[in-house]
Amino acid sequence: MSNWIRKEITEDAYEELHGIKPQIYFEVPIKKNENTVKIIFGGKEIILQEILKNGLTNKAILRYSGETMTFKTVYEAEQEATRILRG
Numbered sequence: 005m006s007n008w009i010r011k012e013i014t015e016d017a018y019e020e021l022h023g024i025k026p027q028i029y030f031e032v033p034i035k036k037n038e039n040t041v042k043i044i045f046g047g048k049e050i051i052l053q054e055i056l057k058n059g060l061t062n063k064a065i066l067r068y069s070g071e072t073m074t075f076k077t078v079y080e081a082e083q084e085a086t087r088i089l090r091g
Contacts, residue, residue, distance in 0.1 A: 006031050008042055018043075022086040045089040052085060054078050 008029035019025040026045035039054040051067040064081035066073045068088055075081040 006040075008032070018082070022082060024086060024089060026089060043085055043089065048089050048091075050085045050088060052078070052081050 009032050010027060010029050014028045014030075015025055018028060024045055026043045029042040029044070031040040031042070037056045039056070041052045041054075043050045043052060048068070053065040053067070055062045055065065061076075061078055064075040064078045066075065066081045066084055068085075073081070073084060075084065
């Protein structure tokens with residue numbers, strides 16, 4: 005079972021990087037080799053999952069509206085998420 009915790013400080017950082025201020029929730033409990041984040045803006049919801057290997061990003065997975073996209077970095081996934089959310 006997953007619960008979500010909102011992190012408003014992360015929302016401010018996202019706004020500085022991408023120019024929009026979505027609601028950002030982190031999944032708890034935190035898992036050892038992955039970070040899962042829910043990004044909500046304008047009635048749209050995206051799940052971004054960072055897969056770690058030896059503590060470093062191995063890949064980032066973006067899920068939206070039944071589609072799954074894979075990226076090499078979290079930043080690339082965030083850029084695509086921002087494009088979708090602005091859409």
